[in-house]
Amino acid sequence: MRKMLELRGLHKTYYTKRSNVQYEALKGISFDAEEGDFIAIMGESGSGKTTTLNIIASLDAATSGEVIIGGSDISKMDNKEICRFRREKLGFVFQDFNLLNYFTVKDNIAFPLVLLNKSKKEINERVEELAEKTGITKLLNKYPYEISGGEKQRTAVARALVCKPALVLADEPTGALDSKNSEQLMDLFKTFNDLGQTIIMVTHSVKSASKAKRVLFLKDGVIGTTLDKSEQTDEAFEEEIANFLYNARK
Numbered sequence: 001m002r003k004m005l006e007l008r009g010l011h012k013t014y015y016t017k018r019s020n021v022q023y024e025a026l027k028g029i030s031f032d033a034e035e036g037d038f039i040a041i042m043g044e045s046g047s048g049k050t051t052t053l054n055i056i057a058s059l060d061a062a063t064s065g066e067v068i069i070g071g072s073d074i075s076k077m078d079n080k081e082i083c084r085f086r087r088e089k090l091g092f093v094f095q096d097f098n099l100l101n102y103f104t105v106k107d108n109i110a111f112p113l114v115l116l117n118k119s120k121k122e123i124n125e126r127v128e129e130l131a132e133k134t135g136i137t138k139l140l141n142k143y144p145y146e147i148s149g150g151e152k153q154r155t156a157v158a159r160a161l162v163c164k165p166a167l168v169l170a171d172e173p174t175g176a177l178d179s180k181n182s183e184q185l186m187d188l189f190k191t192f193n194d195l196g197q198t199i200i201m202v203t204h205s206v207k208s209a210s211k212a213k214r215v216l217f218l219k220d221g222v223i224g225t226t227l228d229k230s231e232q233t234d235e236a237f238e239e240e241i242a243n244f245l246y247n248a249r250k
Contacts, residue, residue, distance in 0.1 A: 003068075004166060004198045005033040005056065010065035012051055012221075025051045026062070027221040033167075033200060038193040040209035041202045042241075043218035049202045050171060052218070056200060057090060057169050058082045070166045087115055091160030091168040095175035097152040099144040099159075106131075106140040109158045116163065130158035134188060150181030157188060161197070168192075170201040174208050186211045206245065210238035217244070 012026040026048045033039055041049045054060040056067055058074050067074050069089060074082060092098075099108050106127055113123045131137045134154045139147055144155070153173060160168050170189070174182035182205065190211045193199055201212065209215050211234060217225045227244060229237045 002035050003032050004035045004037065004070055005200065006066070006068040007031050007052075007056070008066040008068070010052065010055060010067070011063045012048075012055065012060070013063045025221055026055075029065070029218075029221070029223060031216060031223065031226075033198060035198055036193070036196045037214070038189070038199045038212045039201070040212035040215045041200065041218060042204065042209055042215055042245075047218040048221040049218050053169055053171055053200065053202050056167075057092065058086055087112060088163060089166045091163065091165035093153070093156050093160050093168065093170040093173045095172040097144070097149075097156050097176070099152055099155060101144050103143070104140065105136060105142055105144070105147065105155050108144070108155055109140075109162055112159060112163050126162050127158075130162055133192075134158045148181075149177055150184060153177060153181070153185050154188065157185070157192075161192065166198065168197055168199045170199065170203075172203055173201065174203065174205055182208065206238055206241045209241055210234045215241055217248075 007030055010026050010029040011024070014023045014025060016022070029048070029052055041052060043049045051060065055062050056069070062075065065075070072085065074085060077085060100111070103111065109127045109130060110123045113126060127140070128137070131140055134157055136151060136154050136158065139151055139155070144152055147155070173189075174185055177185060186208050189199060189201070201208070203209050213229050215227045216223050225244065227240060232240070
């Protein structure tokens with residue numbers, strides 16, 4: 001399989017102008033994700049996991065280092081190139097859904113394709129396909145304020161996948177969901193991953209992380225430990241992750 005994501009020596013330093021204080025959030029993050037990979041990033045608050053995800057998403061820029069997605073080095077792109085790359089190659093799932101309340105579910109899913117000037121026929125076909133796969137076909141004419149949190153997140157997943165992105169980035173996707181909806185959402189992620197979708201997810205949830213193929217643990221801006229799922233079941237991997245976290249806190 002080809003490499004879908006390559007991070008090389010990512011450093012990120014934030015500066016406070018008033019006090020002239022600097023804070024080094026990332027201290028040389030490097031890892032690869034192959035096509036069809038599913039990586040969960042875990043760590044305590046302030047460990048650098050969300051900063052890493054934001055840099056991969058091109059929502060933030062590294063102080064130094066390289067981010068290569070599908071062979072394209074986004075760290076060398078100008079703003080116009082990055083915006084187009086983000087629309088065409090990346091899908092996003094956020095904790096708070098980020099849906100447009102004045103758009104129907106159908107229009108929310110379709111919006112990324114509209115920005116790419118796709119035909120009405122292609123948009124309708126793709127929206128209907130994703131709605132069926134995510135189980136929200138009956139909700140297409142409803143508005144976000146009329147549906148549940150789990151249904152909102154399924155809508156967000158459909159929107160993230162509608163452009164057939166090279167990479168889906170998820171930031172605490174189950175953070176606003178109850179346990180039942182969280183499990184259903186992660187089963188959905190796993191289904192799309194089994195179909196070949198590459199996913200990078202930040203999470204605090206051990207159960208959610210157990211659906212991934214690999215878990216990276218960040219601490220103080222560096223990758224401390226990596227756990228590989230290999231042939232383990234979700235349940236066995238969940239136990240391994242939980243045991244690691246328990247021992248790390250001793």
